[in-house]
Amino acid sequence: MLKDITIGQYIPGNSAIHQLDPRTKIITLVLYMVGLFLVNNVTGYAVVTGFTLAVILLSGISLKIILKGLKPLLFIIVLTLGLHLFMTSGEIIWQWGFLKITSQGLRQGIFMALRLIFLVTITSLLTLTTTPIALTDGIEKVLKALFIPAAHELAMMMTIALRFIPTLIEETEKIMKAQMARGADFDTGGLLARAKSLIPLLVPLFLSSFRRADELAMAMEARCYRGGENRTRLKQLLMGTRDYFAFGITGLFLAITIVTRYMV
Amino acid sequence: MSITLHEVYHTYQPNTPFEYHALKNISLEIKEGEFVGIIGHTGSGKSTLVQHFNGLLKATQGRVLIDGVDISGKEVKLKEIRQKVGLVFQYPEHQLFEETVAADIAFGPKNLGLSPDKIVKRVKKAMAMVKLDYERYKDSSPFVLSGGEKRRVAIAGVLAMEPKYLVLDEPTAGLDPKGRDEILAQIADLHREAGLTVVLVSHSMDDVARLASRLIVMHQGEVVYNNHPRQVFSENNRLKNIGLDIPTVTKLMIALKEKGWPVRTDILTIEEAKGEILKAVKGGKPHA
Numbered sequence: 426m427l428k429d430i431t432i433g434q435y436i437p438g439n440s441a442i443h444q445l446d447p448r449t450k451i452i453t454l455v456l457y458m459v460g461l462f463l464v465n466n467v468t469g470y471a472v473v474t475g476f477t478l479a480v481i482l483l484s485g486i487s488l489k490i491i492l493k494g495l496k497p498l499l500f501i502i503v504l505t506l507g508l509h510l511f512m513t514s515g516e517i518i519w520q521w522g523f524l525k526i527t528s529q530g531l532r533q534g535i536f537m538a539l540r541l542i543f544l545v546t547i548t549s550l551l552t553l554t555t556t557p558i559a560l561t562d563g564i565e566k567v568l569k570a571l572f573i574p575a576a577h578e579l580a581m582m583m584t585i586a587l588r589f590i591p592t593l594i595e596e597t598e599k600i601m602k603a604q605m606a607r608g609a610d611f612d613t614g615g616l617l618a619r620a621k622s623l624i625p626l627l628v629p630l631f632l633s634s635f636r637r638a639d640e641l642a643m644a645m646e647a648r649c650y651r652g653g654e655n656r657t658r659l660k661q662l663l664m665g666t667r668d669y670f671a672f673g674i675t676g677l678f679l680a681i682t683i684v685t686r687y688m689v
Numbered sequence: 690m691s692i693t694l695h696e697v698y699h700t701y702q703p704n705t706p707f708e709y710h711a712l713k714n715i716s717l718e719i720k721e722g723e724f725v726g727i728i729g730h731t732g733s734g735k736s737t738l739v740q741h742f743n744g745l746l747k748a749t750q751g752r753v754l755i756d757g758v759d760i761s762g763k764e765v766k767l768k769e770i771r772q773k774v775g776l777v778f779q780y781p782e783h784q785l786f787e788e789t790v791a792a793d794i795a796f797g798p799k800n801l802g803l804s805p806d807k808i809v810k811r812v813k814k815a816m817a818m819v820k821l822d823y824e825r826y827k828d829s830s831p832f833v834l835s836g837g838e839k840r841r842v843a844i845a846g847v848l849a850m851e852p853k854y855l856v857l858d859e860p861t862a863g864l865d866p867k868g869r870d871e872i873l874a875q876i877a878d879l880h881r882e883a884g885l886t887v888v889l890v891s892h893s894m895d896d897v898a899r900l901a902s903r904l905i906v907m908h909q910g911e912v913v914y915n916n917h918p919r920q921v922f923s924e925n926n927r928l929k930n931i932g933l934d935i936p937t938v939t940k941l942m943i944a945l946k947e948k949g950w951p952v953r954t955d956i957l958t959i960e961e962a963k964g965e966i967l968k969a970v971k972g973g974k975p976h977a
């Protein structure tokens with residue numbers, strides 16, 4: 426159940442996407458998002474879909490894992506689709522009582538749902554193909570380039586948060602099971618009963634998170650960690666042909682999305 | 690009446706790159722009144738195995754029967770199974786959440802839908818079973834107690850469900866030697882005096898050897914031994930191969946025998962060892 430959440434997981438591999446410099450991945454991800462939010466017609470979405478599928482294929486991550494990662498978001502996706510479907514005014518193509526679907530609504534709903542799906546897919550692809558350490562280094566360098574203060578600390582915080590998502594999920598499952606062994610019931614009853622049933626889960630979860638944070642801080646200090654100042658690296662990040670190629674292709678993608686928006 | 694597993698397999702995260710076969714073809718029976726030890730190296734599948742006993746995990750393949758009832762059946766109420774088979778998780782003190790010890794122990798009985806005065810009775814009884822004084826502890830916060838006390842509160846939380854089978858997953862992990870001995874002595878009492886069927890999971894031979902009347906040895910998701918401790922420990926070399934040690938007293942007796950002392954080596958407790966050694970010493974020095 427909770428195991429389906431793939432954000433924050435890393436799947437080892439040797440694909441072209443795995444081997445890209447993390448900075449390249451982060452920057453091209455931002456460019457991709459700009460493109461994704463620019464497109465507004467069928468041609469544009471076709472381009473985005475093609476590009477996204479190509480990237481997934483190139484990463485060697487199986488479509489099954491990607492789909493599994495989308496499962497927890499199913500509700501939001503369906504909600505988005507539904508809201509647009511029924512709430513957009515325009516030319517009516519289907520009506521039942523007060524419910525009506527317009528052609529504009531249909532179009533808008535599908536576009537928005539696709540946008541959400543692609544957004545999550547590509548973002549999880551970043552963490553699926555990048556080790557946490559590479560990701561921190563990448564984020565840090567990008568933040569530094571933007572003159573953001575405490576770039577190292579911010580990057581470290583983000584990575585630790587990402588790194589601990591699977592751990593927290595594991596912990597949640599363990600505590601849930603322990604309370605279920607005492608007869609707890611997490612999935613029946615009304616809204617209030619369900620909210621109440623979360624207390625035996627949340628209290629231990631918070632406590633263990635604090636305990637973990639404490640232990641991690643201690644372990645980092647024991648190894649003389651003291652922030653980013655004067656910190657050097659064993660592995661320097663180096664951009665190669667592959668990365669320039671990735672920038673080129675993403676640039677091209679962005680250009681095409683602009684063309685589809687303003688010229689088609 | 691028993692817990693019976695018939696050709697049980699369990700696979701974690703099937704059909705993903707993380708697929709892991711944690712249990713392979715497990716068949717075993719735990720009869721009412723027994724004291725069974727489950728032992729194995731970390732990662733051998735002990736915790737996965739015991740979570741099948743009360744339906745927290747479902748067998749990927751195979752059948753689990755509790756008192757003759759297949760728990761994968763649609764009509765089976767899992768809450769009843771979980772009442773019957775009490776499972777104490779590893780580090781159970783991490784599941785405490787209430788403001789007072791009494792309230793936390795009452796969580797299980799409350800979930801069973803008992804009346805308030807029945808709940809209080811059960812809480813008192815459960816606390817007595819783990820030798821926590823009711824008046825002294827009932828209103829204290831579970832979070833200010835010592836490690837060993839917290840663990841006893843957590844065990845009482847399961848005992849308050851009045852299970853017939855009590856399954857404990859590494860109940861001594863992380864305790865100091867004194868806390869460990871206390872918990873083990875209490876578990877022995879629960880078996881002897883309260884008449885509970887006990888399944889004790891551990892990776893330490895010293896803990897289990899003295900108490901269990903039967904040992905199930907797990908290795909890489911399979912049962913490699915299912916026998917009386919004396920028989921199991923006679924397989925010294927094979928146990929070593931799967932990364933398990935025999936109890937310290939047994940090791941001592943084997944060392945003495947190798948030096949030429951005429952002693953038995955299937956010894957599990959210090960008392961037995963004492964008798965054997967005294968007998969051998971009276972017989973005079975060995976001729977090596």
Ligand SMILES: Nc1ncnc2c1ncn2[C@@H]1O[C@H](COP(=O)(O)OP(=O)(O)O)[C@@H](O)[C@H]1O
Pocket residue numbers: 701702709711729730731732733734735736737738
């Ligand atoms: N939720 C899970 N998902 C995937 N693998 C798991 C999960 N829980 C346990 N495992 C794996 O199953 C194996 C057996 O684990 P476990 O039953 O906890 O062993 P033990 O209790 O004997 O240490 C281990 O290799 C562990 O990594």
Ligand SMILES: [Mg+2]
Pocket residue numbers: 735736737779858
């Ligand atoms: Mg375990």
